[in-house]
Amino acid sequence: MTPAARAAAAIQILDAILRGEPAEAQLTRWARASRFAGSGDRAAVRDLVYDTLRRRRSRAALGGGDNGRGLILGALREAGADPSTIFTGEGHAPAPLTPAEAAGGRAPTPAETADLPDWIAQALSADLGPDFPAVAEALRDRAPVWLRTNLARATPESARAALAAEGIEAEPDPRCATALRVTAGERRLQSSAAYREGLVELQDLSPQMACAALEVGPGTTVLDYCAGGGGKSLALAAHGARVTAWDAAPARMRDLPARAARAGVRITAAGTGGPRGQFDLVVTDVPCSGSGTWRRTPDAKWRLSPEDLAQVTRTQAEIVARAAAHVRPGGTLAYMTCSLLARENEEQVAGFLARHPGFRLQEAVTWTPLTASDGFFLAKLLR
Numbered sequence: 001m002t003p004a005a006r007a008a009a010a011i012q013i014l015d016a017i018l019r020g021e022p023a024e025a026q027l028t029r030w031a032r033a034s035r036f037a038g039s040g041d042r043a044a045v046r047d048l049v050y051d052t053l054r055r056r057r058s059r060a061a062l063g064g065g066d067n068g069r070g071l072i073l074g075a076l077r078e079a080g081a082d083p084s085t086i087f088t089g090e091g092h093a094p095a096p097l098t099p100a101e102a103a104g105g106r107a108p109t110p111a112e113t114a115d116l117p118d119w120i121a122q123a124l125s126a127d128l129g130p131d132f133p134a135v136a137e138a139l140r141d142r143a144p145v146w147l148r149t150n151l152a153r154a155t156p157e158s159a160r161a162a163l164a165a166e167g168i169e170a171e172p173d174p175r176c177a178t179a180l181r182v183t184a185g186e187r188r189l190q191s192s193a194a195y196r197e198g199l200v201e202l203q204d205l206s207p208q209m210a211c212a213a214l215e216v217g218p219g220t221t222v223l224d225y226c227a228g229g230g231g232k233s234l235a236l237a238a239h240g241a242r243v244t245a246w247d248a249a250p251a252r253m254r255d256l257p258a259r260a261a262r263a264g265v266r267i268t269a270a271g272t273g274g275p276r277g278q279f280d281l282v283v284t285d286v287p288c289s290g291s292g293t294w295r296r297t298p299d300a301k302w303r304l305s306p307e308d309l310a311q312v313t314r315t316q317a318e319i320v321a322r323a324a325a326h327v328r329p330g331g332t333l334a335y336m337t338c339s340l341l342a343r344e345n346e347e348q349v350a351g352f353l354a355r356h357p358g359f360r361l362q363e364a365v366t367w368t369p370l371t372a373s374d375g376f377f378l379a380k381l382l383r
């Protein structure tokens with residue numbers, strides 16, 4: 001595909017996403033319907049769509065329209081490219097610019113340059129204080145790819161060597177012993193033997209640091225109360241913990257047995273009746289706005305409404321209250337979100353402690369792109 005044909009595909013996909021379709025589903029649908037597109041084309045269209053969603057407001061201002069054509073026009077103007085070389089109308093290229101499009105567009109305002117809905121920018125600005133501008137700027141860029149060395153199968157050094165043999169370069173990080181940042185060859189990762197044989201798992205630096213802060217060891221009994229795909233279960237089991245996994249939507253744990261087998265760890269499913277008994281550590285990696293990970297799922301930041309946020313905070317409070325009953329006396333409840341909003345983090349913890357006097361706060365940490373990678377919150381609550 002020519003650059004212009006890729007731009008035309010991105011315009012069509014962006015228009016569907018702006019009508020409310022999830023970005024991932026739209027990209028998959030387009031790829032299935034576009035057999036002529038090779039893997040390089042699919043990757044380029046995907047990058048263009050995601051980069052544009054991260055910067056939707058500022059690109060809409062530059063392009064003079066909050067629609068596929070306006071956004072791609074804004075992307076070209078942002079890059080200093082000549083739009084008339086892409087909007088040619090020839091072959092599979094987008095139709096030529098109308099006079100109004102050619103004359104439209106303007107520099108984004110400071111609020112538009114934050115590339116967030118105003119109500120979220122206000123909340124994050126209040127919650128993050130002087131860090132807000134730099135965090136908002138970081139959320140406008142692509143996230144790095146991080147791996148977790150699976151200590152049950154490899155050391156960071158042996159994992160790096162195995163990856164390098166397959167053309168994937170990864171650097172260690174002084175902040176976390178298991179973390180490796182991929183610096184080259186990331187598109188080869190999922191088909192690599194190092195990944196398929198469980199030497200490494202895809203996991204961002206911040207949740208790795210959160211799991212390390214839980215200080216589990218061989219024999220620690222853990223209930224992962226919101227196990228989902230099992231990212232936290234696998235990380236804790238690799239440290240030797242005896243993990244029981246539960247999720248209110250069991251289908252979300254579908255891949256967990258295969259992932260655990262690949263990683264060489266044992267994870268017990270709680271079963272349909274739900275978890276029983278008490279544990280040294282109960283992890284509640286609750287559903288959240290995902291505001292800390294919006295550079296990976298940038299369509300989500302434009303979809304979130306104040307009502308959605310209010311609903312998800314109610315769900316969080318219900319989950320943590322139920323999970324607390326499974327913490328043994330002297331044990332720990334770990335409350336986690338991948339959000340940067342105080343309403344889902346500090347305020348949620350304060351509400352829990354007010355309703356559960358048998359718990360006290362040991363430690364609360366917020367990781368941001370300024371201190372780690374994705375935005376992530378952990379509170380350790382002692383019973």
Ligand SMILES: C[S@@+](CC[C@H](N)C(=O)[O-])C[C@H]1O[C@@H](n2cnc3c(N)ncnc32)[C@H](O)[C@@H]1O
Nearest residue numbers: 226227228229230231232247248249285286287
């Ligand atoms: C942030 S995701 C978990 C991600 C997962 N821990 C991981 O590391 O891959 C939140 C999970 O909470 C689950 N969930 C939602 N409501 C729940 C409830 N009432 N009780 C337990 N889990 C719930 C969702 O199904 C979802 O899988």
